Amino acid sequence: MKLTRFVERMNTYDLQHDQSRIIADLRELATNRTLLSEHLYNTLQRDGYSTKNSLYNAYAFVLHSSDAYSVRLGFWAPVSSHDESETFIYHLNHSHDFEIYAVGYSGDGYTTVQRKILDQQPLRAGIRPPLGEETTLKLALGEVLHMQPYYEVHRQLPPREMSASLSLIIHAPPTTTAQAWCFDEDFLPTYPGIATQETAFYEHTLSLLGAG
Numbered sequence: 001m002k003l004t005r006f007v008e009r010m011n012t013y014d015l016q017h018d019q020s021r022i023i024a025d026l027r028e029l030a031t032n033r034t035l036l037s038e039h040l041y042n043t044l045q046r047d048g049y050s051t052k053n054s055l056y057n058a059y060a061f062v063l064h065s066s067d068a069y070s071v072r073l074g075f076w077a078p079v080s081s082h083d084e085s086e087t088f089i090y091h092l093n094h095s096h097d098f099e100i101y102a103v104g105y106s107g108d109g110y111t112t113v114q115r116k117i118l119d120q121q122p123l124r125a126g127i128r129p130p131l132g133e134e135t136t137l138k139l140a141l142g143e144v145l146h147m148q149p150y151y152e153v154h155r156q157l158p159p160r161e162m163s164a165s166l167s168l169i170i171h172a173p174p175t176t177t178a179q180a181w182c183f184d185e186d187f188l189p190t191y192p193g194i195a196t197q198e199t200a201f202y203e204h205t206l207s208l209l210g211a212g
Contacts, residue, residue: 010069010168022101023144023146026168035063060073060075071169072169073167074164074165076088076109076158093183093187094155094181094182095117095151095180095183096152097176097180099169100145100147100168101170103165107162108140108161109143110156110158110163112145113136114135114136114137114147115132115135115154118130120151123189125191126188150179150180
């Protein structure tokens with residue numbers, strides 16, 4: 001399936017209820033082995049060598065984006081050090097502020113360890129919410145991960161070889177007040193957002209350098 005055809009089909013679906021159709025189409029899209037080369041070619045034609053509309057982060061490409069959803073192709077490397085692990089936020093318990101469908105695209109795939117939050121009350125730092133049983137999924141080729149926003153916690157474990165996953169991200173309504181959180185190894189909420197403390201430190205450092 002071509003990306004344009006996938007987008008056309010997504011635009012006809014109820015993104016909250018057509019889960020089986022979405023999973024089937026995402027699996028079919030993942031059989032297209034030229035997604036990245038087509039994306040890079042189209043990006044170069046449109047933007048030259050600017051990457052501002054193409055990259056989500058250092059290891060994920062935004063293939064398509066709209067107000068309702070986006071499609072990303074992400075890469076996951078095996079790691080040999082703690083610093084490398086932090087680059088890919090491996091081993092970090094966290095939730096998301098978006099619904100996600102992810103399918104294994106290449107390689108053996110990362111492993112996700114997942115638990116549901118059973119009480120949908122607002123989270124508070126240091127107070128452990130009630131959690132469901134732990135489940136494990138290895139995102140191998142064709143395997144699909146589906147996570148709801150806010151109330152599912154997971155951590156990712158590195159693959160054995162360079163891998164890629166294809167994701168459909170369904171954006172949260174702009175009016176929502178719920179937040180994603182990071183958790184410690186005992187599932188105590190530590191702070192809202194992912195890497196917000198690190199980002200704040202980085203931006204503060206840059207401001208000090210600029211002031212000099």
